[in-house]
Each structure stands twice: as structure tokens, then as C-alpha cells.
Amino acid sequence: MEKHILVTNDDGVTAPGLLALVAEMKKIGKVSVFVPDRNWSGGGHVKTLDRALRVKETRLADGTPAFASDGAPSDCVALATLGFLKEPIDLVVSGINNGANLGHDVTYSGTVTAAMEASIAGIPSVAVSLELLENHVSDMDYAPSARIARKVVERVLANGLAPEFLLNVNVPYLAHDQIKGFQMTRQGLRVYHSRLDERVDPRGRAYYWIGGDAPTGVAERGSDVGALADGYVSITPLQLDLTAYRALSEINTWNWQDD
């Protein structure tokens, strides 16, 4: 039976990465599109409970029907899976994000947290992000990364993926024949270069940007950062059990009895 694939993203309904991803997903199943109506980058794993959400029927640039909501990417997945879409969803794919999601990025990322929401709903999910070049162009070519996304989704559908896992896929910005292959990786180390940027508005009041340079990373072998730096597609299986098991016994030895 044809698979039903939900496509979402965090760059919003007009993002070219979404368009490229949807085009590839249509080759392997029935596609529903449910995305935020605006950019939600860095928005984190949101569950909107304090306000109602609107859903608009719209179309992507190629005419594909899409639902756009004023919620976060994870809200879009929640709405879709809670019954807004009547047909059961076999897989959720989120992206293609404009910029890699590596290391500690994963809990901030709207792309990845949308996939987390699917995982919590018991649906296999894949987040796909494309590396940004330092001097990035506005008309990035998402076609090679969308083709990669299809290959990954095909393998998930063929092999099955326990819903407690999700795949975080990062694609180097290279032509298709320059990509060296796939590497299964661990989550690596991001290095953030955020800086507090204090300014004064025309009325003399201070305001603050979280500024600074874009994050870099430690390109260790076997990590997502390392794979990308070497020209490989990085595939990191993630889980939502964040327990630091190796810290448990240490903390257990602390004296918890005395006041």
C-alpha cells in the first residue's frame, strides 16, 4: 500500500527547501504538507497550549496543496497527527532546513523538534538539513539534498525504524556526485560564538541582540560535524531519553541523607 508521508519544516511555507523535499517525497508515496506560516528557526520544541491555532489551506509554488498554521513546527505535527489529517501517517520528514543542525543544535532546531514530536506520537521521523556555506547564496540548490532525503526515507520505510528513534540527517553543500556517501554518526560538539550586542533605541532605551558569529564545530571522526566536514552525509539516530546513565551512579554516591 502506498505510504503516507507528512512533510513539515521550520522555514515556513515559502521555503525552497520544502519545495524540493516535497517533489522527491511524491516519488515514493502520498504526501501531505503541514508547515508553519512563517520562519520558526531556533524556536525549540513547542507545545502551544495557551492559545488556539489557525490552519490555512494554501499551495506551494508548484501548486502542491499545503496546510499552513500559525503554530510552531512541532505544533504542525501535533495538529496533523491528532486528527486534522484523517489518514494515518507512516512517516514524518522535516526540512530541508536552510543550515545544518549539528551537535547541541538539535534541541533548539525547529526542524529536529518537529521530528521529535512525530517520534513522541509513535511515528518514524527524519529531519533533513543542508549545510550553509559561509558566503551563502540566496538561491541555494536543494536538489541534491532532496535526493539524499529520498534515499534515507526509502531506507527507513524498507527497514523500519522504532519510533523511539529519529534520524537527524545533515547534507554537505556539494553537487550530487561530489558527496562521498553516508556516515552513521554520533551527535558532535557545536561551538557557539554568541555575543551580547547591546544597542540603544532612538528613545534612549537599551535593547539586546544575541549576536556574534555563526557556530562552528569540532570535526571529530564519527561525529556529525566530522562527517559533514569530510563531505559525507551525516545520519545521527537520536532518542528522547536524555538520561545521563553514566552520571547516575556517581550522583548516587552523594550524601542524600543529611539535611
Next chain:
Amino acid sequence: MEKHILVTNDDGVTAPGLLALVAEMKKIGKVSVFVPDRNWSGGGHVKTLDRALRVKETRLADGTPAFASDGAPSDCVALATLGFLKEPIDLVVSGINNGANLGHDVTYSGTVTAAMEASIAGIPSVAVSLELLENHVSDMDYAPSARIARKVVERVLANGLAPEFLLNVNVPYLAHDQIKGFQMTRQGLRVYHSRLDERVDPRGRAYYWIGGDAPTGVAERGSDVGALADGYVSITPLQLDLTAYRALSEINTWNWQDD
């Protein structure tokens, strides 16, 4: 030397749980308060980069000076640690949240993601949440949980905590002498009962609430849910490496060569 403790929360500057926590933290160190100016529950791990943030100098109900920002809890920690506070911060404590943060709650939770932000900044951190009773009262007593929070923070300061770990502390809603003790736990299983609640506005347009009953959990021994159900304080060490190491080898066996 006196320790410098940053207190934040996700229920905002007027929350009674913040007041109780600050009062206890003052007993063990110098306290700075930097919190959101409104409730951010379920707001996720936010990094606000698309707008500037405002910071207001204010006071808590007991007169304690506090900074309140229009950013998320994690933004408050980012601003504070990036240089808004001039003195180095030894520990970040977030809470006391009005409601437990168990199982999959941790990536949604503003309380926990504020602690994650501290962890990423290399600062030991503790998130503290108080169980909500089913028929919860508006004037909850945060004093026992604040006393628990102080005990936990004292132990972290005494023993040290590698910054890649953070502690997620959940306190049962019991009188101090009814709390059975501390249990070091793993992240348990939340069971969400969300339901799509479609309504129609006075102008005939649909809108959607993420509704349904409050989440429950699987009260397994050794888990956060189980400890709380048994009347213990649950202490779960969390980490920000979400790699599903046990899935890595399985996924490696998939055929990644063929097109």
C-alpha cells in the same frame, strides 16, 4: 568564596514558585534573578535571533531585585551568561515550576531547557518542578519544594557536576516530613492525552486547540514518574547528547550503497 547563583524560571517574574526558590537560594549564595516577563510554559529550547530582546529592572514581591526579559527562559540564561551579568555564574537553578516535568516533557519544558542553556554555556544547572495535584489549588505551597531545591543545589556545589550534565528535579506535592527521600532516576515514560479540539469563531472560521486531559505516566520503578508516585523526590541527570547509540549499529547494516 560566596557562590553566585542565577535563578530563572518559565512561569515568569510573578510566579510564587520563583519567590520560594529565591528565598532558599539566598541562604547559600549571592543570587541574581533573570526571568521571562510572562509565562513560557511548553515553550521549548528557544534561541531568539530574529528580534532584539528587552530587559527590565524590576523587583519580586519580597523586594528582591530581578531582571525580566521578553525572551524565553533559555534566552534569559543566554543574556545573563553572555555578559549582561558581570560576575561569573557558578550555578543556574530554574523553577520552581508549577507542575512536574517528567519523561518526554523535558524537551518542551521552559524550566528544563533553561537549565540546558546553562549546560551548553558550561555552567552546572538544576531544574526544579513541583507536582501538580489533580484538583490543584491556586495557592500552592512551594516551601517544601524550595527547601528540597536548596538541598540539591548544596550537593551540586559540594560535589561538583560536570557541565555536560544537568539535574532534572521533581518534587511530590507533600509536606516536608511526608517526603520519603531522594531517588536517582532515569527519564520515564509520559503518556499524553492530547486531543484536537476544533471550534468555530463568531465569524464562522475554524480554529484549533491542542486539548485533552493532562498527561499521565508509566510509574515504573527507577523512573522519574515512579519515584514521584511513590512519594520520593526524583533526581534525573540529563545530558544533551541525544545520540541513540544502541540504534547506530542497526542502522549501519542498512544498505546505504545502492541508489
